[in-house]
Amino acid sequence: MKKWSSLLFLCTLVISSPAAIRLPAVLSSNMVLQQQSTVKLWGWSSPGEKIAITTSWNNKTDSVKGTRDANWQVSIQTPAAGGPYTITIWGSNTNTPIVLENVLIGEVWVCSGQSNMEWNYYNKLPDIGAELPTAYNSNIRFFHIPKTTAVYPQDDCAAKWTVCDSNTLKFFSAVGYFFGKKLNKELNVPIGLINSSWGGTPAEVWTPDSKVITDAELKAAAAKQQADARWPITPGYTYNAMIAPLVNYAIAGSIWYQGESNTGTSATYSKLFTTMIDSWRKAWNKEFPFYYVQIAPFKYGTPLIGALLREQQTKAMAHPQTGMVVITDLVEDTSNIHPANKHDVGARLANWALHDTYKKEGIVYKSPMYKSMEVKKGKVYLSFDNAPTGLMAKGKTITEVYVAGSDQQFYPAEAKIENNQLVVWSKQVKEPVAVRYGFTNTAIGNLFGKEGLPVNNFRTDSW
Known part of the structure; x- marks a missing residue:
């Protein structure tokens, strides 16, 4: 007893x-x-x-x-x-x-997405290797969340804040680092970077499951994801474990590099992506800016799925306080889904933030975008937004341009720049009705704004 x-x-x-x-x-x-x-x-x-x-x-x-x-x-x-x-x-x-x-005290940004956001020094990125000797910067801080999942939203995670140096940088997102490095240089304030990314993940796993399973279209698209032991596909699983623990923490905004794992269901991507953005903003109770990277040209096994996903990403730019970086010119090998140049990707994301969020003037940050077309005497005249001083071609001829008539058959087209418009024609198409530029999985066009950014790929049809 x-x-x-x-x-x-x-x-x-x-x-x-x-x-x-x-x-x-x-x-x-x-x-x-x-x-x-x-x-x-x-x-x-x-x-x-x-x-x-x-x-x-x-x-x-x-x-x-x-x-x-x-x-x-x-x-x-x-x-x-x-x-x-x-x-x-x-x-x-x-x-x-x-x-x-x-x-x-400074500016805090969340960096998220799949492998192209996750990749770091250990993925043999030359840009990061070159940074290591001078990497130490006490005004850049990292919070790197390990890859994990949860069925329900969590209130904590296993990570810690570290000072940027040659050791901590090796493990951190290269895109996130170059984004933060440029902000730190241009704003001259401390930058806090939170990396929450996982290679291979579709956008569904970064979205609260209730937002996916209660929408018939999104639920059906999510069901088409193929299971893989290397990453989760269940809606909400990484949101619960890698985003939910952060939502009380005040941030300036988010950058995002993802989409490759949603090419199989591209038709619903814009809806899914903007739903995800809205759910994050609601969780933080803040309409923060959300800047993202358009996926790069790559040899996907199914025709056009990469182009269609990029089109959906372009469509998402209509959502408030979003901005998209075009990187078709930063790709050297379309058989590699991970372009090595992360420096310029991060810098272009930073330019969006510097202009739109921090109101810095004189910054080139928007790629030229197709605006409208007019057919005159067998030629198509195309106008563009975000090209204030006009267009230019890098090379003797403009490539990756196609034109079609009412039969919907596309033919390689000739093209020239005239009075800040792109003029397109083909001897095989007497009465053109549609133009496509760079609208394939692997196209790397050579049309740029004179300010230096590549023209976004586009199609004028919806066939």
Whole structure:
């Protein structure tokens, strides 16, 4: 009896002992907090425990009590970019505070997608190898989330904030790094980069499952994904584990490089992608900017699926506060789905942010886009947006241009630039009705805006 009484006493002691204050992984030393914002600090404690948070940039202390569910949250104001600072968190039931050190205030971006966002030094990217000798930059911080899944939304993840140096850079997204490096240089503020990416994943897994399974079109498309042991295909699984733990953390915006794994169901991609964007914005309670990369030319096994996916990505640009980077000119080998040039991809994403988010002038960031066409005397005259000083061809002749008549048969076309328009014709098509430029899986065109960015591939038909 005495034995059982002692055991009962120990159990009661354990149950009644106050729990230590705990923070989510994203709140840690070396983090970057979004500048000039209301940011949330949160965590777990004993129910009713009084929590005091002191921030060194203003020496102000905020207090909050742990809820009945043993969690707490407080909102604080951040100043303009700067640091390093400390944040000290005390609990009334604990003797030792949590001290977050080397905290910077700046701009925070989420970097997500599949392998072309995930790829790093260990994928033998020459751009990153060249960076290593001079990689150290205390004003660039990384939060790299390991690949994992969950059936339900999680409130924490296994990661930590680190300072950019030759070691931590090796494991981080190359595209994300080059994006952040340019922002840091041009804005002269600390940059926090959160990498949440997984090669091979379709967009469905980055979208809350409720948004996919309650929509007949999206549900049917998701069901066509082929299972693979290397990555998940179930809607919501990476959102739950790799995005949901972040949604309390204030960010400036997100960059995205994905789409290759959705080429088999391209018809619904724009709807899926914009649904995903909206769900993220709702979760963060912020209409943040979302900049993304159009997939590169590649030898897919089925004709046109790459072109159709790129068309869907172009369509998504109509969604508020989005921007797309065209990279057809950055590809050397269309048999490789992973173009090696990540530097220019990251830089082009940064240019979108610098102009649209940070209102920097004089930045070339939009590729020319097909606007309209007119047929006159057997020739098609095409006009473009985002080409203020006109078009140019890199080469003697303009390539990857096709024209068709009402029979819907496309023929290689001749083309020239005239008065800032593209003029297209073919002796085989007397009465043209449609033009396509670069509208194949592997096309690498040579038509550019005079500002230097490639013209987006397009078709004027819907056949």
